[in-house]
């Protein structure tokens with residue numbers, strides 16, 4: 001396989017996890033990293049053995065030797081930075097949410113198509129063994145016909161009005177940061193809903209600190225979803241079929257067993273093999289796609305990502321979630 005030379009833009013928490021996972025790929029090289037602050041990028045480069053470091057994102061985007069860029073900045077910058085990288089001939093893996101709304105996301109996917117470059121939303125859950133097993137169980141009707149899904153993702157984060165989670169100017173709030181995961185489960189397992197009801201709880205900085213959602217599908221099938229950045233919730237997803245129930249416990253990204261029960265009695269444990277810190281699975285997918293010369297992943301395509309963002313837009317409309325710079329009102 002041809003060696004892929006990676007760059008990373010935005011050197012916060014998740015970039016560290018990503019760089020750690022990248023080290024396990026012999027055919028990948030962390031060539032360059034970029035921060036708004038060059039001393040930070042120097043430290044990151046030293047820690048993760050990157051050859052080059054930059055004090056401006058644009059400098060990395062213009063480095064002719066970087067093949068593919070991982071973007072790990074706050075949501076609000078994703079579309080603009082993806083475009084910057086594409087304009088400079090780079091393949092892109094951009095953190096979730098891929099953009100602030102479907103319209104922004106569509107623009108970026110169209111640019112990637114025009115440039116014949118690879119692009120993918122870093123929706124790491126899609127590539128985890130847990131989700132792949134869930135998908136297999138659902139696709140083979142192992143629980144019978146799905147009647148409903150409950151999915152929750154909430155964690156208590158430290159309140160800081162200037163942080164990316166609480167500052168509306170940075171796209172703060174629960175829906176884009178964690179609500180995306182329960183919505184992902186509903187949209188990928190049941191499809192786009194025909195009706196959505198949603199209520200958000202707004203905090204003092206006016207971001208949606210929590211959001212409760214109900215999705216309605218044909219034949220009375222429902223999904224009940226919840227997200228929060230102010231409480232440590234169960235972080236469980238359960239899929240209720242007309243024969244049995246599948247429970248995905250917390251933390252779903254490190255799970256090695258899934259519980260199936262019938263009439264409240266345990267029916268079986270499904271084993272899932274797991275390795276690394278979880279980011280390895282999406283890196284594996286990008287490396288495989290680049291190796292095959294593909295411009296999008298078959299597992300998480302532009303259309304899959306757009307369906308997710310279209311649904312998030314509908315939740316936002318139903319719950320009245322807006323951002324200062326965003327036209328979706």
Ligand SMILES: NC(=O)c1ccc[n+]([C@@H]2O[C@H](COP(=O)([O-])OP(=O)(O)OC[C@H]3O[C@@H](n4cnc5c(N)ncnc54)[C@H](OP(=O)(O)O)[C@@H]3O)[C@@H](O)[C@H]2O)c1
Nearest residue numbers: 010011012013014015035036072073074075095096097124
């Ligand atoms: N896949 C996952 O499981 C997962 C988990 C957490 C987060 N994420 C996503 O990854 C992105 C980053 O999350 P994170 O938790 O790594 O955030 P973080 O620790 O706050 O890091 C974000 C980085 O973005 C850069 N940045 C650029 N403009 C900024 C601004 N105006 N304010 C603050 N930082 C700015 C900063 O890097 P420099 O100072 O180096 O430029 C900062 O360190 C988010 O979109 C989030 O949704 C994904």
